[in-house]
Amino acid sequence: MFKYLMILLSLISIDAHAEPIRIASDIWCPYICENETGYVVELTKRAFEIQGQTTVFVTIPYKRALLELQRNNIDAVLALTPGAIADNQLIDAGVVIGYNSNDFYTLIGKDESFETIADLNQTSQAAAVSGYDYGVELDAWLNAHPNTYFASGNDPLAMNIIRLIKGRHSVIVDNKNVIEYTASQLNLSQHLRYAGTIGLPVPLHVGFSQKNQANATIFANGIKMLKANGEYQEIINKYKILPGTTTNKARHKRLQKFLPVINK
Structure with a gap:
Protein backbone atom coordinates (compact mmCIF):
# COMPACT_ATOMS: atom_id res chain seq x y z
CA MET A 1 0.00 0.00 0.00
CA TYR A 99 -12.01 -5.86 -28.12
CA ASN A 100 -12.17 -8.26 -25.23
CA SER A 101 -13.53 -11.80 -25.08
CA ASN A 102 -14.03 -14.33 -22.31
CA ASP A 103 -11.63 -17.10 -23.33
CA PHE A 104 -11.02 -20.22 -21.24
CA TYR A 105 -7.81 -22.21 -20.80
CA THR A 106 -7.10 -25.51 -19.08
CA LEU A 107 -4.01 -27.66 -18.81
CA ILE A 108 -2.86 -29.75 -21.76
CA GLY A 109 -4.46 -33.19 -21.58
CA LYS A 110 -7.81 -32.01 -20.29
CA ASP A 111 -10.91 -32.28 -22.50
CA GLU A 112 -13.35 -29.70 -21.11
CA SER A 113 -14.84 -27.19 -23.54
CA PHE A 114 -16.62 -23.95 -22.69
CA GLU A 115 -19.18 -22.44 -25.05
CA THR A 116 -22.06 -21.67 -22.67
CA ILE A 117 -22.36 -20.68 -19.01
CA ALA A 118 -23.80 -24.13 -18.25
CA ASP A 119 -20.51 -25.73 -19.32
CA LEU A 120 -18.85 -24.14 -16.28
CA ASN A 121 -20.94 -26.28 -13.95
CA GLN A 122 -18.67 -29.21 -14.80
CA THR A 123 -15.49 -27.53 -13.55
CA SER A 124 -14.20 -27.82 -9.98
CA GLN A 125 -12.82 -24.30 -9.71
CA ALA A 126 -12.52 -21.37 -12.10
CA ALA A 127 -10.05 -18.50 -11.70
CA ALA A 128 -10.64 -14.91 -12.76
CA VAL A 129 -9.23 -11.45 -11.93
CA SER A 130 -10.76 -9.42 -9.13
CA GLY A 131 -12.72 -6.38 -10.29
CA TYR A 132 -12.79 -7.24 -13.99
CA ASP A 133 -16.03 -6.99 -15.97
CA TYR A 134 -16.82 -10.36 -17.59
CA GLY A 135 -20.37 -9.49 -18.59
CA VAL A 136 -23.61 -9.90 -16.67
CA GLU A 137 -24.04 -13.67 -17.04
CA LEU A 138 -20.45 -14.74 -16.41
CA ASP A 139 -20.03 -12.25 -13.55
CA ALA A 140 -23.15 -13.71 -11.94
CA TRP A 141 -21.87 -17.29 -12.29
CA LEU A 142 -18.39 -16.49 -10.95
CA ASN A 143 -19.74 -14.59 -7.95
CA ALA A 144 -22.37 -17.23 -7.17
CA HIS A 145 -19.82 -20.04 -6.87
CA PRO A 146 -17.76 -19.92 -3.66
CA ASN A 147 -14.96 -21.96 -5.25
CA THR A 148 -14.18 -19.20 -7.76
CA TYR A 149 -10.71 -17.79 -7.18
CA PHE A 150 -10.27 -14.05 -7.83
CA ALA A 151 -6.63 -13.00 -8.26
CA SER A 152 -5.53 -9.45 -7.46
CA GLY A 153 -2.35 -7.37 -7.39
CA ASN A 154 -0.09 -6.11 -10.18
CA ASP A 155 0.19 -9.42 -12.08
CA PRO A 156 -3.05 -11.31 -11.35
CA LEU A 157 -3.25 -13.23 -14.63
CA ALA A 158 0.31 -14.49 -14.28
CA MET A 159 -0.57 -15.78 -10.84
CA ASN A 160 -3.68 -17.51 -12.19
CA ILE A 161 -1.61 -19.25 -14.86
CA ILE A 162 0.90 -20.41 -12.28
CA ARG A 163 -1.83 -21.61 -9.93
CA LEU A 164 -3.48 -23.49 -12.82
CA ILE A 165 -0.24 -25.38 -13.49
CA LYS A 166 0.10 -26.12 -9.78
CA GLY A 167 -3.38 -27.65 -9.82
CA ARG A 168 -4.96 -25.01 -7.59
CA HIS A 169 -7.84 -24.55 -10.06
CA SER A 170 -9.06 -26.26 -13.22
CA VAL A 171 -9.71 -23.41 -15.66
CA ILE A 172 -8.80 -19.75 -16.07
CA VAL A 173 -10.73 -17.05 -17.93
CA ASP A 174 -9.34 -13.91 -19.55
CA ASN A 175 -8.63 -12.53 -23.01
CA LYS A 176 -6.97 -15.08 -25.33
CA ASN A 177 -4.28 -12.67 -26.53
CA VAL A 178 -3.40 -11.73 -22.96
CA ILE A 179 -3.30 -15.32 -21.70
CA GLU A 180 -1.05 -16.46 -24.54
CA TYR A 181 1.21 -13.43 -24.24
CA THR A 182 1.60 -13.83 -20.47
CA ALA A 183 2.15 -17.59 -20.73
CA SER A 184 4.88 -17.02 -23.32
CA GLN A 185 6.60 -14.52 -21.03
CA LEU A 186 6.62 -17.16 -18.27
CA ASN A 187 7.79 -19.89 -20.67
CA LEU A 188 4.67 -21.88 -19.80
CA SER A 189 2.76 -21.85 -23.10
CA GLN A 190 3.37 -25.55 -23.67
CA HIS A 191 1.27 -26.39 -20.59
CA LEU A 192 -1.88 -24.49 -21.58
CA ARG A 193 -4.77 -25.47 -23.81
CA TYR A 194 -7.45 -23.18 -25.30
CA ALA A 195 -10.81 -24.59 -24.21
CA GLY A 196 -13.35 -22.22 -25.77
CA THR A 197 -15.00 -18.83 -25.60
CA ILE A 198 -18.26 -17.82 -23.95
CA GLY A 199 -20.16 -14.87 -25.38
CA LEU A 200 -19.27 -12.30 -28.03
CA PRO A 201 -16.32 -9.88 -28.02
CA TYR A 239 1.87 -6.20 -31.23
CA LYS A 240 0.27 -8.62 -33.71
CA ILE A 241 2.80 -11.41 -33.22
CA LEU A 242 3.33 -12.91 -29.79
CA PRO A 243 6.95 -12.78 -28.57
CA GLY A 244 9.13 -15.83 -28.35
CA THR A 245 10.70 -17.08 -25.15
CA THR A 246 12.61 -13.86 -24.44
CA THR A 247 11.07 -12.86 -21.15
CA ASN A 248 11.03 -9.63 -19.22
CA LYS A 249 13.80 -10.52 -16.75
CA ALA A 250 12.57 -8.36 -13.89
CA ARG A 251 9.04 -9.70 -14.15
CA HIS A 252 10.21 -13.29 -14.48
CA LYS A 253 12.46 -12.95 -11.43
CA ARG A 254 9.60 -11.50 -9.39
CA LEU A 255 7.37 -14.45 -10.27
CA GLN A 256 10.04 -17.15 -10.16
CA LYS A 257 9.42 -18.08 -6.54
CA PHE A 258 5.81 -18.99 -7.40
CA LEU A 259 6.64 -21.19 -10.39
CA PRO A 260 6.25 -24.94 -9.96
CA VAL A 261 9.09 -27.34 -10.73
CA ILE A 262 8.36 -28.46 -14.28
CA ASN A 263 9.95 -31.24 -16.33
CA LYS A 264 12.40 -32.00 -13.54
Missing part, protein backbone atom coordinates in the same frame (compact mmCIF):
# COMPACT_ATOMS: atom_id res chain seq x y z
CA PHE A 2 2.91 2.36 0.76
CA LYS A 3 4.27 1.76 -2.74
CA TYR A 4 0.96 2.72 -4.35
CA LEU A 5 0.72 5.81 -2.13
CA MET A 6 4.15 7.00 -3.25
CA ILE A 7 3.23 6.48 -6.91
CA LEU A 8 0.03 8.49 -6.51
CA LEU A 9 1.79 11.26 -4.60
CA SER A 10 4.31 11.53 -7.42
CA LEU A 11 1.47 11.97 -9.90
CA ILE A 12 -0.26 14.62 -7.81
CA SER A 13 2.95 16.58 -7.17
CA ILE A 14 3.96 16.95 -10.83
CA ASP A 15 4.59 20.55 -11.93
CA ALA A 16 1.18 22.16 -12.22
CA HIS A 17 2.28 24.16 -15.28
CA ALA A 18 2.89 20.96 -17.26
CA GLU A 19 -0.53 19.50 -16.39
CA PRO A 20 0.19 16.04 -17.82
CA ILE A 21 -2.62 13.58 -18.36
CA ARG A 22 -2.34 11.04 -15.52
CA ILE A 23 -3.08 7.52 -16.79
CA ALA A 24 -3.11 4.25 -14.85
CA SER A 25 -3.87 0.56 -15.32
CA ASP A 26 -2.67 -2.87 -14.33
CA ILE A 27 -0.58 -5.15 -16.55
CA TRP A 28 -2.64 -6.71 -19.34
CA CYS A 29 -0.14 -7.43 -22.10
CA PRO A 30 -0.12 -6.98 -25.08
CA TYR A 31 -2.69 -4.24 -24.41
CA ILE A 32 -0.92 -2.74 -21.38
CA CYS A 33 2.64 -3.85 -20.60
CA GLU A 34 5.49 -2.87 -18.33
CA ASN A 35 7.83 0.03 -19.07
CA GLU A 36 5.04 2.03 -20.73
CA THR A 37 4.64 -0.44 -23.59
CA GLY A 38 1.61 -2.25 -24.98
CA TYR A 39 -0.45 -1.04 -27.90
CA VAL A 40 -3.19 0.65 -25.84
CA VAL A 41 -0.55 2.51 -23.80
CA GLU A 42 1.30 3.62 -26.91
CA LEU A 43 -1.86 4.68 -28.74
CA THR A 44 -3.11 6.67 -25.76
CA LYS A 45 0.19 8.42 -25.15
CA ARG A 46 0.67 9.29 -28.83
CA ALA A 47 -2.93 10.56 -29.15
CA PHE A 48 -2.07 13.22 -26.59
CA GLU A 49 1.56 13.80 -27.59
CA ILE A 50 0.67 14.50 -31.22
CA GLN A 51 -1.30 17.46 -29.91
CA GLY A 52 1.47 18.69 -27.61
CA GLN A 53 -0.01 17.18 -24.42
CA THR A 54 2.27 15.24 -22.09
CA THR A 55 1.20 12.09 -20.24
CA VAL A 56 2.28 10.14 -17.16
CA PHE A 57 1.51 6.42 -16.94
CA VAL A 58 1.74 4.24 -13.82
CA THR A 59 0.98 0.58 -13.16
CA ILE A 60 -1.34 -0.05 -10.22
CA PRO A 61 -3.95 -2.77 -9.60
CA TYR A 62 -7.15 -2.45 -11.63
CA LYS A 63 -9.54 -1.85 -8.72
CA ARG A 64 -7.13 0.68 -7.20
CA ALA A 65 -6.91 2.52 -10.52
CA LEU A 66 -10.69 2.88 -10.69
CA LEU A 67 -10.78 4.12 -7.10
CA GLU A 68 -8.12 6.75 -7.72
CA LEU A 69 -9.96 7.82 -10.87
CA GLN A 70 -13.07 8.44 -8.76
CA ARG A 71 -10.93 10.47 -6.36
CA ASN A 72 -9.55 12.52 -9.29
CA ASN A 73 -5.97 11.51 -8.43
CA ILE A 74 -5.66 10.21 -11.99
CA ASP A 75 -7.42 11.24 -15.19
CA ALA A 76 -7.93 8.00 -17.12
CA VAL A 77 -7.86 4.20 -16.88
CA LEU A 78 -7.11 2.05 -19.91
CA ALA A 79 -8.98 -0.82 -21.59
CA LEU A 80 -12.38 -0.66 -19.88
CA THR A 81 -15.51 -2.45 -21.07
CA PRO A 82 -18.82 -0.60 -21.54
CA GLY A 83 -19.99 -2.26 -18.31
CA ALA A 84 -17.06 -0.85 -16.34
CA ILE A 85 -17.59 2.58 -17.92
CA ALA A 86 -21.26 2.59 -16.91
CA ASP A 87 -20.76 1.13 -13.43
CA ASN A 88 -18.17 3.78 -12.57
CA GLN A 89 -19.98 6.65 -14.33
CA LEU A 90 -17.04 7.40 -16.62
CA ILE A 91 -16.66 8.97 -20.06
CA ASP A 92 -15.40 6.78 -22.92
CA ALA A 93 -14.74 9.42 -25.64
CA GLY A 94 -16.57 7.25 -28.17
CA VAL A 95 -13.31 5.56 -29.20
CA VAL A 96 -12.90 1.77 -29.37
CA ILE A 97 -9.27 0.79 -28.78
CA GLY A 98 -9.72 -2.97 -28.99
CA VAL A 202 -17.01 -6.53 -26.34
CA PRO A 203 -15.34 -3.19 -27.17
CA LEU A 204 -12.67 -1.66 -24.95
CA HIS A 205 -12.37 2.05 -24.16
CA VAL A 206 -10.18 4.49 -22.28
CA GLY A 207 -12.26 5.64 -19.32
CA PHE A 208 -12.08 9.28 -18.21
CA SER A 209 -13.55 10.81 -15.06
CA GLN A 210 -16.52 13.17 -15.37
CA LYS A 211 -14.14 16.11 -14.84
CA ASN A 212 -12.11 15.09 -17.88
CA GLN A 213 -14.55 15.68 -20.71
CA ALA A 214 -12.05 18.02 -22.40
CA ASN A 215 -9.29 15.41 -22.23
CA ALA A 216 -11.64 12.77 -23.61
CA THR A 217 -12.28 15.03 -26.60
CA ILE A 218 -8.54 15.61 -27.08
CA PHE A 219 -7.96 11.86 -26.97
CA ALA A 220 -10.62 11.16 -29.59
CA ASN A 221 -9.16 13.83 -31.87
CA GLY A 222 -5.65 12.43 -31.38
CA ILE A 223 -6.75 8.92 -32.40
CA LYS A 224 -8.23 10.37 -35.61
CA MET A 225 -4.92 12.09 -36.33
CA LEU A 226 -2.94 8.88 -35.73
CA LYS A 227 -5.21 6.96 -38.10
CA ALA A 228 -4.81 9.66 -40.73
CA ASN A 229 -1.00 9.74 -40.62
CA GLY A 230 -0.54 5.97 -40.41
CA GLU A 231 0.89 5.81 -36.87
CA TYR A 232 -2.18 4.01 -35.55
CA GLN A 233 -1.64 0.99 -37.80
CA GLU A 234 2.11 1.01 -37.17
CA ILE A 235 1.52 0.69 -33.42
CA ILE A 236 -1.08 -2.04 -33.90
CA ASN A 237 1.29 -3.99 -36.16
CA LYS A 238 4.02 -4.01 -33.48
